Amino acid sequence: MKLKLFLSLLFSALILFSNVALSATPKTLVFSAIPDQDETRLKQRFDDIAKYLEQKLGVPVKYVPVKSYAAVITAFRNNQVQLAWFGGLSGVQARLKVPGSQAIAQGIEDTKFRTYIIANHSTGLKPSDKFPTGIAGKTFTFGSKGSTSGRLMPQYYIEKHMHKKVGDIFKRVGFSGNHSKTIALVQSGAYEVGAVNYQVWEKELKEGKIDTSKVSVIWKTPTYPDYQWTIRGDVDKVWGKGFTDKVKKALLELKDPELLARFPRSGFIEAKNSDYQPILDTAKSIGLID
Amino acid sequence: MIQLQSENASYQGVKTLHDIDLKVSEGEKLALVGQSGSGKSTLIKLIYERYPVNTALVPQDYGLVNHLSVFHNVYMGCLDQHSTFYNLVNLIRPKADQVEMVRAILSGLQLEDYLFRPVGRLSGGQKQRVAVARSLFQKGHLLLADEPVSSVDEQQSRVVLKQMLNGFSTVVLALHDIQLALAFCDRIIGLEKGRIVLDSPAKRLTEQDLLSLY
Amino acid sequence: MDSVYKHSRAWKVSWLFVLLAGFSLFFSDIEIISLEPWQELKRLFLGLLTPDWSNFSEIIQAFLQTLAFAILGVAGGSAVGFLLAQIFHWRWIQISCAFIRAIHELFWALIFLQIFGLHPLTGLLAIGLPYAATFAKVYAEILEEGDKSALQAISRNASTISTFFYARLPDLWEHFKTYTSYRLECGLRSSAILGFVGLPTLGYTLSSAFMEGHYSVVWALLLLFYLLIATIRYWVRPALLPVYIIAAPFIVANDSTISFDNVQRFFTEDIIPAPIMRGDSLSESWHWLSDLLVNQALPGIANTVVLTQIALVASGILTLLFFPLISSHFFKPVGRTLGHVLLVILRTTPEYILAYILLQLWGPSMLPAIVALALHNGAIIGHLIGRYSLEIQLRADAGRGLNRYFYELLPRLYGQFLAFLFYRWEIIMRESAILGILGIATLGFYIDSSIQELHFDKAMILIFITALLNVLVDALSRYLRAKLRLTTNVDCRASNDYCTARE
Structure with missing residues (x-):
């Protein structure tokens, strides 16, 4: 009896003291990123970026992991996050919700981004330059519901070529959640066909994570602009004039291949809001944005 | 002290008291007698509802926590x-x-x-x-007690009743024990099927008189 | 015997439900989609043999968050619920509470995420609000059913508070305590699940690990969760609660802030239907609304109902299979212990997590959802019915095996069984809707899609419809219970079983 009580007391004391890390420093720049791949490693991916920015900007910088694309947009809109690594669509949505916010940098690869349509070999679908109309009647998975390369663009091109809504083309349509998962699901055959961010595909291919005897790319979309860094318009008021430019400069000067591999990009170049007009038009045309 | 005039009352939807006229003066010690179901409890409740201030109640089910x-x-x-x-x-x-x-x-x-x-x-x-x-x-001024000694033995009943009668100037007791009623109260009310059929000073009554009620 | 097996109402209603479920099966999609589901299942069980604790600090952090949100949510909910219970006779309080209860914690979390973002208030309210509504109802029932005889002797001049604390609370205290601590267990499950939509609790780590197929981590988390629930009566003690309640805010605190502008924007812009915001004409507005209703609400409702009815009957069938496992009328102590372990695991695992696991293995058809709901609910009701069966004294010469089951026990337990099943009906429907977030096309799927597409106005309308559907099923269940005269003959005051079945 006494032992039990003691243990319970010990346990509660542990709870009390194990969490004293209550920082309330007001001027921390908080950034986030869309959870587009391997969620268990989001923190490992971006904590070092936070360190880099902190050192370059001279203000505290913190990365917060977020579970969904929509949640990053909401956090950005609520000013709980001031800087974000968005996808094409999520960036457009975020900037619509937060007037004054700007796209400041994009990956070199992001000017010419692509989506790969991948298929399990059991389907018998072969790689081709022409749109694979044979995907009709198969099971199909997108990535996240809010993804540009995993949803918006593939949906747009599929509907354009098939002249039907995706719901009417496929036997079943799913949303895997992220690109890594899309690859895993199509490889395992849970879905026969899928749409995946080409960067994630190439990266996992290089890392030997993909079993090419089971799954391969059957079609590549035309290029479109995708990921970008977007910052809120009111950061200069909080961190001083010219802060936006400082952040932009820090990102453009990011040359460490180790850090760039986290995105994965070969470097960052300037971006502006108007670069993403095609994404906005596409999103409107398929009804994702009113 | 208590004045009821042609009162009726129902208990769980069934009319249990009919046309009750009752007047009790300060200092009286009253016993309600009669078969179970004759309306004693309802009458106690009725009086309590009419005169809740400065009144102590001993309900039949004790009302304890x-x-x-x-x-x-x-x-x-x-x-x-x-x-x-x-x-x-x-x-x-x-x-x-x-x-x-x-x-x-x-x-x-x-x-x-x-x-x-x-x-x-x-x-x-x-x-x-x-x-x-x-x-x-x-x-308080008034004690209403519904069968307050039903679970207590004979000898203790007397002790308890004495305490109650000493503690309050006016007392209304529902009692099924005729002997106790006659011994401790100075006025007896007999109830039958919800009507008052007997109202008399205790001194004038014998046990025999009351047995007819049962 | 007549009362069950012939043409009694209970018998007819049972068949009606079975037929409905069979009919629903035609409209459901229940294939196993994965090509190698058993391969994946094998990997899952290999993970059980090699739980991975290497990320211990992260795991502990996730558990502390889970605990803290559960404790704060349940404590807040019970305090507010207790106050509401005092005025629960007001009709509009009953209606609002029924409505708030009808919306699942996860939906509340999705709503509050839009208002408060990553602030801890999101998790606190997501648990606290629906729990307060449930507490209000059950506390009010406890107050209503409790012994009121002590009130009659208390002077009417005594203050309400004094009267309550002396004449009512002491005798009801045990019931409040039992029910509240049971709800804390539910709260732990709710809190764990909130991680699936982004709160830093167990579900966050669990779903991430699952996404990547790190089954060893998955099992490390699940095993610890079972341990936490199994030991609940050792670490939840009245004397320690204040310590927990004081410590919890420190654990959930983060440095995000709430701005009033966001709150205001949510109510004045985000959830106002787009046609109204744009000032559309009536026909444009109608087009917008009918598009939402026809393409999202209706299919969502249909799938939710189909899933609910199949899962309800499947839960019933599993219950009838499960309860003998823990009944001394059928098994010796060793067998019963195994039965208990099985049922405890099934009912401790939140159905959402169970469905998530099966979905990963079999692909997103309705099958994983049906199996998950049936296993979880079947285990809960099976446990309760099994315990009731112990109260039945059989004649010395009663039959054995199947004869005993069908002639002696089932007829006596059937009413109880139906009562519990109908109690769970509404809960199964709420879960059916929520499982849509995992990709099954029930209402939750469309709600989640609207939120991911930042169409909060549509999401709110769909959530409203979901709540209405739940209230409707709740009413239907109450009607059927009354019609069939199914009352749980247990005293709610004496046992928490009744509460267990209900929530």
Whole structure:
């Protein structure tokens, strides 16, 4: 009896003291990123970026992991996050919700981004330059519901070529959640066909994570602009004039291949809001944005 | 003190009292007698509803809180005489002066050994005496008691009744024990099927007179 | 015997439900989609043999968050619920509470995420609000059913608070305590699940680990969760609760802030239907609304109902299979212990997590959802019915095996069984809707899609419809229970079983 009580007391004391890390420093720049791949490693991916920015900007910088694309947009809109690594669509949505916010940098690869349509070999679908109309009647998975390369663009091109809504083309349509998962699901055959961010595909291919005897790319979309860094318009008021430019400069000067591999990009170049007009038009045309 | 005129009352939808006329003056000790179901309990309730102020009640089912101690159950008679704060503190840490007053009352009812025992662990007769103790602690002008000694033995009944009659100037008791009614009260009301069929000073009655009611 | 097996109402209603479920099966999609489901299942069980604790600090952090949100949510909910219970006789309080209860914690979390973002208030309210509504109802029932005889002798001049604390609370305390601590267990499950939509609790780590197929981590988390629930009565003690409640805010605190502008924007812009915001004409507005209703609400409702009815009957069938496992009328102590372990695991695992696991293995058809709901609910009701069966005294010469089951026990337990099943009906429907977030096309799927597409106005309308559907099923269940005269003959005051079945 006494032992039990003691243990319970010990346990509660542990709870009390194990969490004293209550920082309330007001001027921390908080950034986030869309959870587009391997969620268990989001923190490992971006904590070092936070360190880099902190050192370059001279203000505290913190990365917060977020579970969904929509949640990053909401956090950005609520000013709980001031800087974000968005996808094409999520960036457009975020900037619509937060007037004054700007796209400041994009990956070199992001000017010419692509989506790969991948298929399990059991389907018998072969790689081709022409749109694979044979995907009709198969099971199909997108990535996240809010993804540009995993949803918006593939949906747009599929509907354009098939002249039907995706719901009417496929036997079943799913949303895997992220690109890594899309690859895993199509490889395992849970879905026969899928749409995946080409960067994630190439990266996992290089890392030997993909079993090419089971799954391969059957079609590549035309290029479109995708990921970008977007910052809120009111950061200069909080961190001083010219802060936006400082952040932009820090990102453009990011040359460490180790850090760039986290995105994965070969470097960052300037971006502006108007670069993403095609994404906005596409999103409107398929009804994702009113 | 009490004045009822052509009163009717229902219990659970069934009319149990008809056309009751009753006048009780200050200082009277009244016994209601009659078969079970004759309307004694309903009449007690009716009087309590009409005259709730300064009245102590010993209900047939005692009205005790099983998880509270005897002390707290007795103290409950006086909740209205203290502030809420005082009451709540007393609930957690019984006040010494209140404990002494309650102890004095309990000793008259041979309950002082159980002061801090939860009521749920007492026998039926003990519970009944706790309910009586609560009314004695409450004090007031009028005591209404519904079969207050039904679970207590003959000898203790006399002790309990004496305490009750001493504690209040006006007393209305529902009693099924005719002997006790005659011995302790000065006026007897006989009820039958919800009507008053007998109203007489106790002195003029014998047990035989009352047996006809049963 | 007549009362069950012939043409009694209970018998007819049972068949009606079975037929409905069979009919629903035609409209459901229940294939196993994965090509190698058993391969994946094998990997899952290999993970059980090699739980991975290497990320211990992260795991502990996730558990502390889970605990803290559960404790704060349940404590807040019970305090507010207790106050509401005092005025629960007001009709509009009953209606609002029924409505709030009808919306699942996860939906509340999705709503509050939009208002408060990553602030801890999101998790606190997501649990606290629906729990407060449930507490209000059950506390009010406890107050209503409790012994009121002590009130009659108390002077009417005594203050309400004094009267309540002396004449009512002491005798009801045990019931409040039992029910509240049971709800804390539910709260732990709710809190764990909130991680699936982004709160830093167990579900966050669990779903991430699952996404990547790190089954060893998955099992490390699940095993610890079972341990936490199994030991609940050792670490939840009245004397320690204040410590927990004081410590919890420190654990959930983060440095995000709430701005009033966001709150205001949510109510004045985000959830106002787009046609109204744009000032559309009536026909344009109608087009917008009918598009939402026809393409999202209706299919969502249909799938939710189909899933609910199949899962309800499947739960019933599993219950009838499960309860003998823990009944001394059928098994010796060793067998019963195994039965208990099985049922405890099934009912401790939140159905959402169970469905998530099966979905990963079999692909997103309705099958994983049906199996998950049936296993979880079947285990809960099976446990309760098994315990009731112990109260039945059989004649010395009663039959054995199947004869005993069908002639002696089932007829006596059937009413109880139906009562519990109908109690769970509404809960199964709420879960059916929520499982849509995992990709099954029930209402939750469309709600989640609207939120991911930042169409909060549509999401709110769909959530409203979901709540209405739940209220409707609740009413239907109450009607059927009354019609069939199914009352749980247990005293709610004496046992928490009744509460267990209900929530």
